[in-house]
Amino acid sequence: MRLYYEVAKRSFARQGAYRAANLAGLATNVFFGIMRNYLFIALYAGAGATVQAGWTVADAVTFVWVAQAIIMPIFIWGWWDIALTIRSGDVVSDLSKPFDYYSFWLAQDVGRAVFHLFFRAVPTLFIGVLLFDARLPDDPLRWLAFLLSGALAIWISFGLRFLSNISSFWLLDYRGVGLLLMFMNGFFGGLLVPLNYWPNWARPIAEALPFAGMIQVPVDVYLGKATGMGLTDALLFQLMWGAGLMLANRQVLNLAVRKVIVQGG
């Protein structure tokens, strides 16, 4: 356990080295937040009805800012760290070290996520609340549920990224799968359009996929759209995907390890 804690701590510290890049990234999150903030205000103003698909304009605007805040800790972007070690062959030495390979990478991702929580998510949401009309949950218990849901979202995201990366044991070009995953995260996760606005026939499909557990579900929890039994269901849904992906990843990794032929040199 101590080892994984140290791995996470180093990963956290490594993120801090890119200070200018982080500031530029924060500015990008805020810019997209501002654009979509005004997009939803204009959409609601034009529609005339104060409630659309169960959401008020305040819900939509809050969704925009919370989503912009959490996409960095959850990390919905292309991520090739493991694929690159498979390509270079470094994966062999990582696999032979005395630690659990999956947990080693998960610890790295947790360190990264905690950094992004403090230096990307918090400032983005702060700006959304201070300068725009994003709301904060008034119930401290809801904060707790949101943190739990966010942690599960990171676990799901990591599971999908791990799976797409180790697919490069078989596929020679790792970028295609990773790029596809990135687009699916944004679309089916609800970042581009929250799933409650989706047409009735498409919504249940999107809500069953793991991507929903990465953005839509945590923001629903934040907004208080999932309470009581709904909250339990939401968290169970995330837990199921997180655990399912972990089991799948371990199986696939076992298959891959049996297949690896080291060329040496």
Place this chain on the structure above:
Amino acid sequence: MSSIANTVSDIGEDIALYRRFIGLRLRAQMQYRASFLMMTVVTFLGLSTEFAAILILFNQFGSLAGWDVGEIAFLYGLANISFGLAEMVGAGFDVFPASIRRGDFDQVLLRPAGIFTQVMAADFQLRRVGRIGQGVVAFGLALAWTPIDWDISKLLYLPVVFLSGAAMFMAMFVLGATLCFWTVQSIELINILTNGGTELTSYPLPIYHVAMQSFFTFFVPLAFVSYFPALYLLDRPERADWPAWIPFITPLVALGFITVARLAWRIGVSHYRSTGS
């Protein structure tokens, strides 16, 4: 007179050189045909989700600031085709920060060929036709959904709009690369104006805060990528809010913007000190 003749022959040489560089890159990319096809298809499908998102929103809300779905698709098509063209031609400026860091730029300076051309040709990804193709599909749908009162001046105006838009995005790539002469590391601040700018120009300008409207009209003139051209081409009532000539200065604005970018680039080059690594 002879200096003009020299300049003209220099430009001719640069164009010939650029074509040779691109030819090399294309041949290299075609060695991995399956990989190229997969990346192009993924890019096309992936970016289609952006357009699908717009369709879902309009299915729910009906219209945006008085613009219907066809008119938004028109803006979206203009923005994405322009950006796609700029991204394909100007990709070299996007990978430029790495060559500053590695010190590769020293080699560029030593070669007896145009610096601008060499940097521009340093990367060329044919898979980027994925984005252009996606913009073309959206633009095609826009034409099918929105009746446009075509006349000869509008037909002549349309290609000018695409080229001007591409030039403006290209200018932003150049400005982003120019920053690296001072910062050495890649500051991805310019992504806000390139990727962010594409989304911004996919919607009508008046939905944004007045300060943003002024900023993107007078300072970073992205409003000329899609909004002002669309006011004219679609005969939108908002045109009455502006002087009648506004849509027609689009190429001049693009020319001005790219001149500023080239000037900044030239200052950057003369300011360059190698990292020495």
